[in-house]
Amino acid sequence: MQHLVTLHKNKNLGDYRDTWLTSAVTASLAQRRQQVLGGTYRLFYDEPVEVASASGVWVTDVAGTRLLDAYNNVPVIGHSDPEVAAAVQAELLRANSHTRYLDREVVDYAERLLARFPAHLDRVAFTCSGSEANDLALQLATHLTGRRGIIVTEHAYHGTTAAVRAVSPSLVTLAGVADYVVTVPIPRDGSDAERAQEFAAAVDRAVAELCRRGLEPAAILVDTALTSDGIFAPAAFVSEGIRRAQASGALFIADEVQAGFCRTGQWWGFEHLDVAPDLVTLGKPMGNGLPIAAVVGPAASFDSFGAEYRYFNTFAGTAAPIAAARVVLDRLGANDTPVRVNALGERLRSGFAQAATDAGVGALVRGAGLMVGVDFAVGGVSPSRAAEYVRELVNELRRREVLVSHTGAHGEALKIRPPLVIDEAEIDELIGRFAAALLALPRLAGDAA
Incomplete structure (x- = not known):
């Protein structure tokens, strides 16, 4: 050594x-x-x-x-925030069961979290990690659209489950992504308008390629700070490309696992864009180190999915990590x-x-x-x-x-x-x-x- x-x-x-x-x-x-x-x-x-x-x-x-x-x-x-530690300890000594029981603290937190989102994003499902959140978002997107094609950026990272690893070229290389995935490069040079045009054209080509493969696009999944691509925040230049993907029938999944919770100077990275997300994924900073993450989306999307499939996660949304998340939300909200x-x-x-x-x-x-x-x-x-x-x-x-x-x-x-x-x-x-x-x-x- x-x-x-x-x-x-x-x-x-x-x-x-x-x-x-x-x-x-x-x-x-x-x-x-x-x-x-x-x-x-x-x-x-x-x-x-x-x-x-x-x-x-x-x-x-x-x-x-x-x-x-x-x-x-x-x-x-x-x-090592002492308020987080005290809040978590209090819940561990009170009750830390699962979401098949009623818990006022969990519901209170969900209401307050959703108040930070646009009105159409009015439901939340908790997970334990950003990987799980992106996995669930992909399940929702493919169910809601009846399609399989996914568009991601050229060096994206979205997690480590089998489903999100397959759409994470930073892990598996461009050659290793699934056959239902098409990647788009991030323009490095030019004016904002030129980069927007270049990115939109790349999305058009990605949609066409998926259709050529017989796989219409279900989702365009974008880390809103383009963190693994090299950090291209604020990423407003991707807005037109995302709109074109949505026009083709794809859902926009805003991956806020790294960009969310005020990291980019807005509560959410998608607030820098000129396009509304259909689903939003949260993770990493949400519980200040406790395992909690989430998918946020419209009630109709979750209701449609839930009518056919169950989603339950033993440790997701339990009282102890929710307590940590509550402290984070309060602190970020109180200090401008x-x-x-x-x-x-x-x-x-x-x-x-x-x-x-x-x-x-x-x-x-x-x-x-x-x-x-x-x-x-x-x-x-x-x-x-x-x-x-x-x-x-x-x-x-x-x-x-x-x-x-x-x-x-x-x-x-x-x-x-x-x-x-x-x-x-x-x-x-x-x-x-x-x-x-x-x-x-x-x-x-x-x-x-």
């Missing part, structure tokens, strides 16, 4: 110190993990993080080092969160852009709210070379006690999604460490340079 001890200069503090980034104990734990957990699991970073505790936007490792978490969007109101997130996101994006300019590194900073992508495949740099650089940058930031990851078809973009409780001082700290990391790496140049 490598990287047991690393000596480095922390340029933010200006001093040298021995930093036990991955201790011998952590290395031993990693080896033990490898011997008991299945090969499907992955560890982030060359120097894995062994978490001792976490609070707010900070993760503390077993050596006592505090790491600025700019990646984890699940603890949307902060790690969208306005705050937009201001912080603008501060972060402008700071990152200036840091890249100062370092002489070509980068395109995209995003909405605190969903931010930094794309390095610009200025003659190929996506594969940019991906190599991003991998180095992610690990350099890890050494500088910042947690981030990558996204995009090649991994060419940095992915930034901090808990929404991050404040201005922490945003500035993140910008400073990003700037130092850029200066520490060899300068990124075009492939021909």
Whole structure:
């Protein structure tokens, strides 16, 4: 096991110190993990993080080092929130049964959640994960339309069940998607109008291809921040393409698992679009780390499906995770969160852009709210070379006690999604460490340079 001890200069503090980034104990734990957990699991970073505790936007490792978490969007109101913990404990000590019994807290939460949606989206079905939510949404779409064809973006991720894995090219590659799936590329260049036209034309071709295969489209399933495609938020340019898919008879499923709950500076990512969803899926941040997700849609859609099929999930919508979700909904609603997130996101994006300019590194900073992508495949740099650089940058930031990851078809973009409780001082700290990391790496140049 490598990287047991690393000596480095922390340029933010200006001093040298021995930093036990991955201790011998952590290395031993990693080896033990490898011997008991299945090969499907992955560890982030060359120097894995062994978490001792976490609070707010900070993760503390077993050596006592505090790491600025700019990646984890699940603890949307902060790690280890005491109000969430107290609410969950109270329900576990009261009753945590299933949805075949009446529970006032579950119904109260459903009413308050639906109040955040357009009037036509007036029913909710709970699941335990975003994967399950997208799976159920696909079941609804194929039942309601009597069709099988699905349109997704070219590097989409929608989950890990068999059904949603088959529509997730980021997992199975373009060649591995199901034969009833057609993918559409995300335009990278041009004006908003040009990109909208290009995306709409790609959707037209996808509809035609499905029909050629004898599979009319049942749904166009879109992550409304285009997170796995490289973060192209706000994604208003996809609106016309989605409308054309709807005109062909497909339902628009807005995947809000990553974009929802104020992440993009609106309650829902689809609010940036000029088209109404037929179904909406929720997940990740909904319970601040508790397993709860959902599908939201019209009563008629659920009634039609429910008349023919049952959907029951033993652990979905039980009182304990609902209690966590209630705290999240209350906190986001009480703090004027969208306005705050937009201001912080603008501060972060402008700071990152200036840091890249100062370092002489070509980068395109995209995003909405605190969903931010930094794309390095610009200025003659190929996506594969940019991906190599991003991998180095992610690990350099890890050494500088910042947690981030990558996204995009090649991994060419940095992915930034901090808990929404991050404040201005922490945003500035993140910008400073990003700037130092850029200066520490060899300068990124075009492939021909």
